[in-house]
Amino acid sequence: MFWRRNRQRLGITVKSGLPVFAKNDGTPRNLSRGAWRSALMAAMSFIFLPFLIAPAHSMQIQKVVSPKGIEAWLVEDHTLPLIAMQLGFEGGSAQDPAGKDGLAYFASGMLDEGAGDIDSQAFQEKLEGLAIEISFDASRDAMTGGLKTLTKNKEEAFRLLRLALTEPRMDPDAIERIREQIFSIIKMENEDPERIAANAFFAQVYGGHPYGTPTKGSLDAIRTVTQADLKNFVKRSFARDNLHVAVVGDINAQELAAALDGIFGTLPEKAELATVPEATWRPRAVSQVIPMNMPQSVVTYAQPGLKRKDADFIPAYILNYIIGGGGFASTLMSEVREKRGLAYSVYTYLYPLQRAGMMLGGVATRNDAVKESIEIIKQEL
Numbered sequence: 427m428f429w430r431r432n433r434q435r436l437g438i439t440v441k442s443g444l445p446v447f448a449k450n451d452g453t454p455r456n457l458s459r460g461a462w463r464s465a466l467m468a469a470m471s472f473i474f475l476p477f478l479i480a481p482a483h484s485m486q487i488q489k490v491v492s493p494k495g496i497e498a499w500l501v502e503d504h505t506l507p508l509i510a511m512q513l514g515f516e517g518g519s520a521q522d523p524a525g526k527d528g529l530a531y532f533a534s535g536m537l538d539e540g541a542g543d544i545d546s547q548a549f550q551e552k553l554e555g556l557a558i559e560i561s562f563d564a565s566r567d568a569m570t571g572g573l574k575t576l577t578k579n580k581e582e583a584f585r586l587l588r589l590a591l592t593e594p595r596m597d598p599d600a601i602e603r604i605r606e607q608i609f610s611i612i613k614m615e616n617e618d619p620e621r622i623a624a625n626a627f628f629a630q631v632y633g634g635h636p637y638g639t640p641t642k643g644s645l646d647a648i649r650t651v652t653q654a655d656l657k658n659f660v661k662r663s664f665a666r667d668n669l670h671v672a673v674v675g676d677i678n679a680q681e682l683a684a685a686l687d688g689i690f691g692t693l694p695e696k697a698e699l700a701t702v703p704e705a706t707w708r709p710r711a712v713s714q715v716i717p718m719n720m721p722q723s724v725v726t727y728a729q730p731g732l733k734r735k736d737a738d739f740i741p742a743y744i745l746n747y748i749i750g751g752g753g754f755a756s757t758l759m760s761e762v763r764e765k766r767g768l769a770y771s772v773y774t775y776l777y778p779l780q781r782a783g784m785m786l787g788g789v790a791t792r793n794d795a796v797k798e799s800i801e802i803i804k805q806e807l
Contacts, residue, residue, distance in 0.1 A: 509573075509575050731776055
């Protein structure tokens, strides 16, 4: 269910209880199929860790190709009678049409709300009765899905997943229910300092590009989404040429090859994706302060980073761990928290997108400590 390398200038967004002076005197290739698979495998190894109980060196990753040419990565493990699948379609909210921000996210919430001749309630009852988990989500660059099932229920699980992807009903009553849920989520996020700061940052740096708008859209945009919009988005976004699949569990390569055709074989051969331009970092960094009645400030900061396919991505990953990604082992934590007691948490992380690379970070601190915290962070960076 839906509820469910050169020195560059630093961009900073501050969400604070009182107007806080935050001086800004510094600043923030397409992702290949191989990089996409790397990302899927990273997610797979994290989400399905319980399956990977054998020593890591013994794990065998198989490339499975179905008769129709659909590829998947498989980690075969018969220790438990369970199967888990991760799937992704390149596209995501970057494909939202103008004025329809949040459409991809909306569509992700509708995919398990009935499919084929099964309405929403019956679909959910089938999932619950057989302990099948099917979920969907949307990010800036992808529409993703997941399935978990007992081996004995795999045929029905695969059938339901096929229906959700190829024949979603998008019934009017379900659309309005999911629309109200999205309204509630957006309203809550509009009161959340971290989310407000993040949205302001992306709008400031990538305004005019699809990355500049929130994945969930806005209240006004969500109000305009129609059944036709949702169906058209699924039709043009879900295809075999932009599909990536990873599977772990109690299934062999031959069985999976057949299942791949059964689930995805009737999808269109090619997706109808709009061309998304490279997202260019705005050349002049600007600090933005958003007043809010609260005793501490949330700061989001960033600078240009690397895409995952960049030859320096792994060195950058290690460097980021040293600077701000290593928790209490990081230099930022040492300088900001341990030595000066300015904040409970301060961090950085790499955020590689298909059309942009970033190094993002954040800190939450007292209003009177914001300026000092930002200056220390800039010195370390």
